[in-house]
Amino acid sequence: MSTQKALYVPSKHAPFQLGEAPIYTPGPxxxxxxxxxxxxxxxxxKIPAYGIFVENFPAILGSDLAGVVEEVGSEVSKFTKGDRVLFQGWFGDNKYAGFQQYTLVEAELAAKLPDNISFDQAASVPSALTVVILTNFNHNPTAPTANFTAPWEEGGKTKYAGKPAFIVGGSSSVGQYAIQVAKYSGYSPIITTASLHNEVLLKSLGATAVVDRKLPASAIISEVxxxxxxxxxxxxxxxxxxxxxxxxxxDVLAPGGTLLILLNDEIPAEKKNAADNKRIVHGFGSARVSQNREVGVQLFSRLTEWLETGVIVPNQVEVLPNGLAGIPDGLERLKQDKVSGKKLVAHPQETP
Ligand SMILES: NC(=O)c1ccc[n+]([C@@H]2O[C@H](COP(=O)([O-])OP(=O)(O)OC[C@H]3O[C@@H](n4cnc5c(N)ncnc54)[C@H](OP(=O)(O)O)[C@@H]3O)[C@@H](O)[C@H]2O)c1
Structure with missing residues (x-):
């Protein structure tokens, strides 16, 4: 079996290490x-620092990928060798993970990359956009979802038109897609918080107003x-x-409204008043798991057109040096909150 370069987490809490992995054969x-x-x-x-989510080691991480189809399974008609594609990686199984030079993906969860989008731009899209789409529009009752009507469904472009949306952290990768999806759904105005140097970028994506995230909470609330x-x-x-x-x-959410969050609920119990009927949805962004798959397949079947027509604009990117070897330093910058308004991208084929 041929081998490739891969970046491993050798064991729980251990630092990343470069090594080799097999190149797998695609299933049908x-x-x-x-x-x-x-x-x-x-x-x-977070996975190596907190020892969360992954139990099988050595583990390969990496969830946001773009590349070229090398081989197709016997039942795949959607792609041919040489197609440019983007898709989510999966850190639960090394065969499907992203911090390596080759990986597998199920064809229904990948999309062709239009000519106007580079591989680097494309790699910024899958996981952040997926968590936005799943958390808003999944109709599976067993999934964590707001169960809203999607803009591609009947009435989905008018139901929320003219209603205000507040997106906290608009310049995060997820925030940039949340703004664009709110715009696609018709919300208006779309108000977000960020550092003000990101204001022009966020307005270009659809934000109506950007409030300085460093203001005291009370000032942000009254401004919003x-x-x-x-x-x-x-x-x-x-x-x-x-x-x-x-x-x-x-605090900004009106009674009867819905708050989408992405990490564990840390809202103090004393703030919560049942009479307010504020709904909290804690989203989970893998299209691969069974309760998310149907809407995930919908998303990847529409993504090529969205990217081609500008419904979805990728994040700005910074390419890291040294391929997979450059990833640990990049992750340290993310951990220290030193990356603003852009996605860090590695080129696994350039690993020394
Ligand atoms: N549940 C899931 O499945 C799921 C999926 C994806 C992500 N997540 C989680 O969602 C979070 C966001 O992920 P990401 O990839 O989008 O992060 P990211 O792009 O790395 O976030 C960086 C951005 O966060 C902004 N930011 C930091 N603190 C802020 C604050 N107090 N108020 C407003 N903005 C703030 C910064 O804005 P400025 O530079 O403008 O100041 C910066 O641009 C992470 O915690 C991630 O683990 C969860």
Missing amino acids: KEILVKIISSALNPVDW QKLAGNKPIEYVFDTVSIADTQSLAY
Whole structure:
């Protein structure tokens, strides 16, 4: 069996280490992809730092991928060798993970890359956009979802039109897609918090107003309410989801509204008043698991067109040096909150 270079977490809490991995043969419904761009996510530093999510070691991480189809399974008709594709990697099984030079993916969970999008841009899309789509529009009752009507479904472009949306952390990777999906759904105005140097970028993606995230919470709340014309804000997406931002998000949310979060609920119990009927949805962003798969397949079947027509604009990117070997330093920058408004991307084929 041929081998490739891979970046491993050797054991729980251990630092990353370069090594070798086999190159796998695709199953009937899978494709083998040569990874050109592999983007970094906060979860990639959290897994080794906190010992969460992964129990089988040595483990390969990496969830955001773009590359070239190398081999197709016997039942795959959607792709041929040489196609440019983007898809999510999966850190639960090394065969499907992203911090290596080749990986497998099920064909129904990959999309062709249009000519106007580079591999680096594409790698910024899959996981962050997936968590936004799943958390908003999954209709599977066993999934964590707001169960809203998607813009591609009947009535989905009018149902939320003219309602204000508040997106905490608009310049995060997830936040940028949350803004674009809110715009696609028709919400208006779309108000977000970020550092103000990201204001022009976020307005280009669809934000109506950007409030300085470093202001005191009370000032942010009154500014957001003013910008919403004092209409009740029934849709809030906290794409940062630390304790402070969750509290802020919950305070802005109007009674009867829905708050989407991405990490564990840290909203103080004393804030929660049953009579307010504020719904909290803790999203989970893998399209691969059974309760998310149907909407995941929908997403990847529409993604090529969205990227081609500009419904979805990828994050700005910074390419790290030294291929897979450059990933640990990049993850350290993410951990220290030193990356603003862009996605870090590695080129596994350039690993020394
Ligand atoms: N549940 C799931 O399945 C799932 C999926 C994806 C991500 N997540 C989680 O979602 C979070 C976001 O992920 P990401 O990849 O989008 O992160 P990211 O792009 O690395 O986030 C960096 C951005 O966060 C912004 N930020 C930091 N603190 C902020 C605050 N207090 N208020 C507003 N903005 C703030 C910064 O904004 P400025 O530079 O403008 O200041 C920066 O641009 C992470 O915790 C991640 O683990 C969960």
